[in-house]
Amino acid sequence: MNKMINLKFKLNGKKVTIKTEPHIRLIDLLRDKFNLTGTKEGCGIGECGACTVLMNKKAVNSCLILAVQVSGSEIETIESLIEGGILNPLQKNFLLHGAVQCGFCTPGMILSSYALLRENPNPDEEEIKEAIAGNLCRCTGYKQIIESVKATAGELKKTKRLKK
Amino acid sequence: MIKPVDIILPKDLNDALAILSEKDAGIQIIAGGTDVVPGLAQESNRFKNARLLVDINKIKELKEITIENGVVSIGAGETFSNILDNPVIKAYFPLLAKACGTIGSVQIRNRATIAGNFVNNAPCADSVPVLLVYDASLIIESSGAKREILLGDFLSGPYKTQLKENEIVTRITIPVPAKQFAGDFYKLGRRRAVAISRITLALLLSIKESKIDEIRIASGAVTPIGTRFTELENSFTGKNIYEVTLKNLSADLGRNIIKVTGLRWSSEYKLPVVQQVLYQMLHNAVYGGGNDE
Numbered sequence: 504m505n506k507m508i509n510l511k512f513k514l515n516g517k518k519v520t521i522k523t524e525p526h527i528r529l530i531d532l533l534r535d536k537f538n539l540t541g542t543k544e545g546c547g548i549g550e551c552g553a554c555t556v557l558m559n560k561k562a563v564n565s566c567l568i569l570a571v572q573v574s575g576s577e578i579e580t581i582e583s584l585i586e587g588g589i590l591n592p593l594q595k596n597f598l599l600h601g602a603v604q605c606g607f608c609t610p611g612m613i614l615s616s617y618a619l620l621r622e623n624p625n626p627d628e629e630e631i632k633e634a635i636a637g638n639l640c641r642c643t644g645y646k647q648i649i650e651s652v653k654a655t656a657g658e659l660k661k662t663k664r665l666k667k
Numbered sequence: 668m669i670k671p672v673d674i675i676l677p678k679d680l681n682d683a684l685a686i687l688s689e690k691d692a693g694i695q696i697i698a699g700g701t702d703v704v705p706g707l708a709q710e711s712n713r714f715k716n717a718r719l720l721v722d723i724n725k726i727k728e729l730k731e732i733t734i735e736n737g738v739v740s741i742g743a744g745e746t747f748s749n750i751l752d753n754p755v756i757k758a759y760f761p762l763l764a765k766a767c768g769t770i771g772s773v774q775i776r777n778r779a780t781i782a783g784n785f786v787n788n789a790p791c792a793d794s795v796p797v798l799l800v801y802d803a804s805l806i807i808e809s810s811g812a813k814r815e816i817l818l819g820d821f822l823s824g825p826y827k828t829q830l831k832e833n834e835i836v837t838r839i840t841i842p843v844p845a846k847q848f849a850g851d852f853y854k855l856g857r858r859r860a861v862a863i864s865r866i867t868l869a870l871l872l873s874i875k876e877s878k879i880d881e882i883r884i885a886s887g888a889v890t891p892i893g894t895r896f897t898e899l900e901n902s903f904t905g906k907n908i909y910e911v912t913l914k915n916l917s918a919d920l921g922r923n924i925i926k927v928t929g930l931r932w933s934s935e936y937k938l939p940v941v942q943q944v945l946y947q948m949l950h951n952a953v954y955g956g957g958n959d960e
Contacts, residue, residue, distance in 0.1 A: 506673075525674045526720075528704065548705040549775055550861050561748070561777040567704045568778070569697075571674050572724060615773065636860030637772020 512573045515539075515583035525571035530554045532570045533580060541581035541610045545639070552638030555611035556580050562618040564637075581610035584617065592658055593617055596651040604642030612638045616652045624659045626652070669707045674720040680728040680808065680837065686721055687833045688810040693718030696835065698729075698744050699778035701771070702787070713787070729837055732756065741839040743782035743805075748773070750781060759843045762797040762852040762869055769793055769854045772861050782836040785818070788828050788892055795822070795893030796869035797852050798839065799885035806838040815840070825891045846881070848873050849952035853944050864888040866937060868944060872952040879906050884920060884945070889937055890927050899923055908953055917946040 511520045514537065521536055533539045533556070545553035547566050554565040557579040584591040593613055596602075603609050612635060619626055619634035626634070631652045632645075640648060674697075677683035687694060695717035697703045706714045723729055729744030732753050739755055750756055751767035770776055770784070770793050782805075784794045795818070803818045807830065818839075821829050830836065850871040856862025867887035873880045882900050887893045899919055906912050921942040925934060 524671065526669050526672050526707075528669065528708070531668075547708060549701055549771070552772065552774060555774055558777075562774045563777050564701075564774045566708075567699075567701050567775075569669075569674065569700060569704060569720075569722075571676065572700065572722060574676075618773075634773055637774045 508571060510570055510574055512575060513577040515579055523570050525569065527570045528566055529556070529568040529570060529573055529578070530565040532573070533565060533578075539580050539582050543607055543610060545607065550637075550639070551608075552611045552615065552635075553608055555614045555638060557614055557618055560618065560621065562615045562634075562637075579614070581614060584613065591617070593620065593651070593655045596654045596658075597648070600647045600651040600654060602643060602647040602651040608638055608640040608642075612640060612648055616648075616655075620652070620656060620659065625656055628653070669704070670710070672707065672717060672720055674722055676722045676725055678725065680726050680835070681810075683721060683723055683726060683835060684808060684810040684833070687835065690719060692716065692832065694832070695720050696786075697722050698724060698780040698783050699746065701775050701779040702783060723835065729835075734843070737843045739841050739843060740806075741781060741841070743836045743838055744780045747771075747776035747779055747781065747784075751776070760797070760801055760841060762850060762871070763794070763801065763841075766793050766797045766852045766854070766867075766869070769852075775861070781839060785822065785893075786828060786830060786836060788822050788824070788826050790825060790890065790892055791864045791867075791888040792893065793854060793864055793867055793887065796867050796885040796887040798841070799893055799895045800850070800869045800871045800883040801841045801844070803839055803841045805836050806840060807834050808837045809834045819895055822892050844871075846873050848881075848883075849955075850883075851948045851951060853948060855940065855944075866941060866944070868941070868948065870945065870948045870952060872949065874908060874953065877908050879904055879908060879912070882916075886920075886924060886941070889924055889941060894927065896920060896923055913946055913949040913953070916949065917942045920945050 507522050508525045509520055510523050530542055530544055533542050542556055542565055543553040545551035549564045549567045555562050556565045559577050584594055593616055615635050615638050631649050693716050697720045723744055730742040733740050734755050747767040747770050751764045757764045781794055785792045798818050804815050805818055805821055807814050823829055848871040853868045854864050855866040856864050866889045869885045871883040882903055885895045903916050921938045
């Protein structure tokens, strides 16, 4: 049996401490210990992006990070985007533009787009494609997803605010 | 699931080097983890002896990109995202910025580190051909010792390097070129993102009075390890820039590669692609234009 550690980090805006084995993957920590099952496991080797979460505001694959490496950092999952029961503009636009079919890629796809828009509120199509190049979708053909991100960027121009 | 394994997070470089010099075999250094973590999860043979992971992410000495006396020093633990966004890298080593931008995906580039790309000397490491044409060196440290070695010497054979078990690559140093080079980096994978390279080429070319003043060419993926073609470079230096020179040079590069690899099942495809791509790169370097996918 491996040693347990007390892991401290910030999760979806709240400081958390959890007893865990250091070598488990971040995705397992999120799903099994925190019951945050919005983060999906697809390939498990960093190719599909379904497990994307934000670490210190940057998109990362949670299947490629060990629990111990999260210590002291800030993690955001798809569950953090909804506010008071109201969907984030990006989530709303994914629904409006038909960017969700089976939905398995959606949490990762939204978080990659969210990280992009937070850094660059007015991306062009190439920048959107680059931001989601690490997220595979086998249903939509990406067109609707790109439209959703564009639409959100357009709204941001008016409100100048995504959240946070 | 990953089998239980001990993990240490040294607080600084001395701490990490002390661990490496004290402990027996079975140490695996981990930085970004984009190679090690899936390797452990899949129980890859490459990591079957890993008993202790030494996580070097929090070591400040392995970070930052600095410039001093005409030499740029990149922390071995810098991520590709940080390197490709860095103004110094963009200004002096545009091919490196471009190569870093073709690696993996945003998610991978946010974690993966530059030294992690080449310390296992996989032939497909995308940073290697560009680092080779920029004459990059590595600073390697062990407890109480420090040495500098050219990347080309460090990469000794497929999946083999000059790194000893008690050593860490701490910095990559690259001299700022003394002259103006044109050039490009080319990568061919099965798709644009998250693809293992099949062919990579890096080219730097400077022209003086319609002659080749200096040329540097390196390949990756298509050769067993990242390779500079010094003999070829020398044999074309001083030649007039005629169409036929560019064609001969491209044809010769293909022949040089076949000499190293021998004929393979893929040669029928890759040989003409390598030759045509180098020709286009040379053409763009001489006449301008190109420099896109």
